[in-house]
Structure formats: C-alpha cells, structure tokens
Amino acid sequence: MDPLILVALVIALALFFDFTNGFHDTANAMATPIATGAIKPKTAVALAAVLNLVGAFLSTEVAKTISGGLIREGDGGVQIGPELILAGLIGAIVWNLVTWLLGLPSSSSHALFGGLIGAAIVGAGFGVIDGGVLVSKILIPAILAPLTAGVVSYLATKIAYAVTRKRERDGFKKGQIFTASLVSLAHGTNDAQKTMGVITLALIAAGFQGVGSGPEFWVIAACAVAIAAGTYSGGWRIIRTMGRGITEVEPAQGFAAEAATTATILASTHLGFALSTTQVASGSVIGTGIGRKGASVRWRTAGRIALGWLITIPAAGLVGAAAALLVSLGTGGIVGAVVFAVLAITGIFLWSRRSHVDHRNLHQPEPGVFVRPKKRKARR
C-alpha cells in the first residue's frame, strides 16, 4: 500500500482514538460537579473541552515510545511500523467504545497500550513484551491508584464534614468548579500528547519526518481539537456511572473527591510515579462514599469497574492482535482491518441508540436540596 495512504489512515484512526479518549475521560473531572448540581451538564463539558484544548497546546513533552516501554521498541527490539500502529489503534478504539457502551470508566491509555501489545505480539511474538514494565507500570499502579486516592478522599471528606455544618455545605459547589477545572487541564496536558506521539512516530516510521524531531504544529492542533471535541460530546454513560452509580455524591463529598483526585494526579505526575487519571478519579469517588456517614458504596458497580480495568489490556490486545493478523495479509488485509473498524464503530454506535443516554438523562438536584436546614418547631 502507498505509505502516504497508510499514514493518512493511521492519522485518521489516531485522531478518532483521541476523540474517544476525550469523551471517555470527561467523567474524571466533571462527573461529581454534574452529580451535585454545581454546574450544568452542558456547561461542564464545554468547560472541560476548553481546558483540554488549552492543556493540549501547553504540553511539550511527547511520548518517546508509543507503548510507554511495555514493548521493546527500537534497536534490538521490534520495529513498530505504521501497519502495526494501525492495528493497535483499532484495538484501542473498539475497546474504548465497548467500555463506553457499558458505562465503565476504564483507562484509555491502557486500551492504547493493550491494542499495541496485541498487534506487536502478532507481529513479533511474546518476547517483545517487557514483563517487568507491565507489572511495575500497569498492574501494581492499577491497585495503588484507587487505594491512594480512596484514602486521601476518605480523610478529606471526614475533614469537610467535621468542620462545616449542614447549612454551609452548599458552598462547596463553587469550590468544585475550580478543582474539576484543574483535573481537566491536567488531563489535556497528559492525554493529548499520547496521540501526538503516536502520529509523530508513524510519520517518522514512514519517512515523512526526521528521526528525533518533535510533533509538527498541525499535529498538536489536530490532537487538541480532537480531544476537546470528544470531551464536549459528553460520554454521558460514564458520567452517570461515576456521578451516581458508585455512590450518591453531596457537594462536600464532590469537593473532597475532586481535591483528592487533583492532588494525587499532580503529585504522581511531578514526583515520578505515574498513576491512571481514571483509576484515581474512581478511587476518590469510592473513598468519599465511605467517608460520609450514612452514605453507601455500591460495591457491585465498583467491582464491575475494577473488572473492566483488569481486562482492558488483554481485551484491547485481542482486538489489536486480530487486526494485526488482517494487516499482515497485505493491502487487502489493511483495507479489511479498516472496514472491520468502521463496522465495529458503527455497530456499537447503533447499539447505543437502543438505550440513549445524554445530558437530559442526568438527574441534577435542585439548588440547596442537600443542605435544606431542618425546620425548627415553633415554641409554644
């Protein structure tokens, strides 16, 4: 196949993955402010979209390897060409859409890594996977991220409820807007650059860009617009799960959970121990559910989410591997893989229409509903 057409297909799929990444992760920042009525759903996703757009332009650090070190790339390892990147992206997109359909907040980065791992195994065998990196960067952080955020969120919730009285807690809604905005900005700086890295490496692999060069401006702009458009489109199913499915969130809890999410993400980004934003945000919501007296956590939903985290890499890997098998057949196979991707995307979209969820399905409490003061009995 003409390298130009192949790279164009990779870029199109990478941007679509970026779009799915955007709507998949809107919930991380905006689920709790929407659930407490701190901000209207459409305003929340618009704010998140703008901050993701700004964040994507601010980020200058582009992934040096497309798989985050999970696949032994480069000299002495597997050479991941545009064909394998294409197959990996198909795996990531299909799994991201399946988890969206199920309303599961799973990590988009893990879906991307899983898709690429599956494609690389078909392309070069199991020896290409660095097991040590898989355990230290994926499996153990997947346990530590929700635990850390959960403990931080639990204590923050206890503090919020110990210090304030019931009638004062509506004020936390204003604070939620700021903490949620910080999560959105951090998300834009982190996640858009992964797609920039994938497109840049595909351009380098195909010989359209010099080795060692950074992303072109048009790549940065396209990725920023794609993730912002995805964020604006919602991802209402996951917002519903995060905001209402795990536990009923009050404004004080929402503020505590968002503060815990922000603090954990910023600390992990800047102190060299990367944790998944999605897993941190989910852990915070669970922690705040345990932290409020009288609240309950729906452990069945939390268990489904944890199961989703566990199977994200193998499931995306299986789809990526199937796509890599097709791609290895040559031009016909590449066309077949792309047709499979389009059919899968269309099928999942049509299936989602059977139980349509959008911002109108999200029940928002009326102002003051959580903090209505008790009526005092009139003295006789």
Next chain:
Amino acid sequence: MIDWMAFLTVFVSALVSACIAVALFSLGLRLGDGEATWRRPVSVSMFVLCGAVVLFGIYLIVGDHLLTLFTR
C-alpha cells in the same frame, strides 16, 4: 522494580495537599457563617489561602511550559 519511595512521596504529598485545601475551604465556609465582625475577614483569608493552593496546582501543570515559552 517498583520505586516504593516515589510512591510513598506521592501518597504523602497528595494526602497533605488535599487535606490542607479541603480544611482551608471548609474553614472559609464555617467562619463565613456568623454575625461576629472578625469572622468575615478570617473567612476570606482562608479562601485566599485555598486559592493559593489551587494556583500552585496550576503552576505545577503549566509552569514549566510557560517558562519554556517565555525563555525561548
């Protein structure tokens, strides 16, 4: 394989910063609710301190990038 010291640093930093931010905001709300004249300025200063923590968070996210832009 796992840098446990880095993880412990992340855990303690996240715990301390989140609890400080929540405590400051909560105190701001609590102190703003009352008749005494001293409460309002103290409440405002709690919100300002909480705002400073948020600004530090923004600095952590975009500070390096802005420094790169301005020192080019």
